[in-house]
Amino acid sequence: MVEAGLIEQGLRLRWLNDGSQRLTWADLVALIETARPGSLLAVARAGQQAAWDDSQHLQAETLDVVNVLAWLLALHISGGKYDQPAPQPVPRPGADTPPTATSDVPPQQLDAPVPTVEETLPGVDESGRIVGEATPLDELNEWLGWV
Structure with a gap:
């Protein structure tokens, strides 16, 4: 792995101590200590978990969250009758075992009733419209510390 990383840099391991x-x-x-995340040298130094840089890990985490939110929305819209299991997280490099969803129980077997829109999002009515009282701007500015 180190040799392949050196080749990426235009170097050869055989040049070491050749005079x-x-x-x-x-x-x-x-070169090894300052290898950029995701490079072969970084993987050689820190293992497979270094195959992705921070941006790629954040993208995978974002995709996991979006998938779970979409699943929860489908579960809510169906009134708890959505029969698909929770989505599995995106596999990360270097993980010994594939990640699993937080629950392998089908949604229809969950004990808790599916909350209503009002319970889930206080201030939103059944049509999805936001309801409530407007806060005066001077009060909002004071609350934000902008006074």
Whole structure:
């Protein structure tokens, strides 16, 4: 893996200690220590979990959340009769076992009743319209500390 990472950089491991100074031990240490996330050198240093950079992990986490929200919305709209299991998280590199959803129980077997829109989103009526009283701007500005 280190050799493949060096090839990405235009270097060869065989150059180490060949008398040419094309690649020194200090160079090799510096390259491995400062390898960018997702590079082969980073994976060689930190394992498969380094195969993704932070952005890719955040994208996978976002996709997991969106999938769960879509599943919950379908469950809510169907009145608890949606028979699909909870979505599985996106597999991450370096995970020993594939991640599992928080519940493998089909929704129709859940003990808790499905909450109504009013219970789920206080201030929203059955049609999905936001209801309530408007807060005066001066009161809102004071609450936000903008006074």
